[in-house]
Amino acid sequence: MTTAAEVLELARARGVMIATAESCTGGLIVGRLTDVPGSSDAVDRGFVTYSNAAKIEMLGIRPETLEAHGAVSEEIAAEMAKGALARSAAGIAVAVTGIAGPGGSEHKPEGRVCFGIANAWGVRTETVEFGPLGRAQVRAATVDHALELLAESLRA
Template sequence: MSLFPSDIDEEARRIIADFSARGLMVATAESCTGGLIAGALTEIAGSSAVVDRGFVTYTNEAKMDLLGVKSTTLAAFGAVSRETALQMAQGALFRSRAALAVAVTGIAGPGGGSVEKPVGLVHLAARNRHGAIIHREMRYGDIGRTEIRLATVRTAFEMLRDVAVR
């Protein structure tokens, strides 16, 4: 029995099998998901061939210390922004042995949202060592904290697959 919904578990199994066969390692940089992306991947036997490391960087200080997000970026754009997600992905990639990195930062709720940055807003970024970069701004809506976090894991998996073929 998996800790995760069956669709996430099945996709994690596919990613582990595919990336393992291709010799691709992954690093994650997670804020609003708190390690769920890495957790879903490491739920699968054999994941040590694919998952290099995961960074859970919930605070701005952690984003700066562990991933090299610039204080000027956080001051200008905020933690939940395209710019921060891109810097998180870059930091995870270059502070690991991974070929691919995915980063997420968002507002899972139930509080903490605003008109400009509502609950359910998540910025995701993925990149590879060949220079391919993907960003997605997702607005899942106020569908509940757990559902926002799980939806973010699903999107992150899609983005890892996308950046792996670029």
């Protein structure tokens, strides 16, 4: 598992700052990064956009994308990541939107999280089905996976 300190070192080596756009994690990713002393030279900002209105206002998510795909979708994760990149001094941004639980539906079950990662070369998305692990465990798994995605992209 990649640590926050390793992600920060990779960002420093690439000369880029990191931004996060978080829904289901409520700021836990940027919190993990900024738990590391000295992180201010590699972390620019974190957007906590829990509501759809916040996603639209803070990240520029298109209402028509929300209408067509819903908040928990790779399309929204992509727009969140691109919005965070455009509205920050960061060179890489990770976005997460999902169903931490309890609850969910047949079409969007508990434990589904959509990820987006954006940099100067574009945006990549993926969906992970963590399953009904419980709210805290889904959120923790999401933070760990987001750090892995950041590290992979920074190594590329």
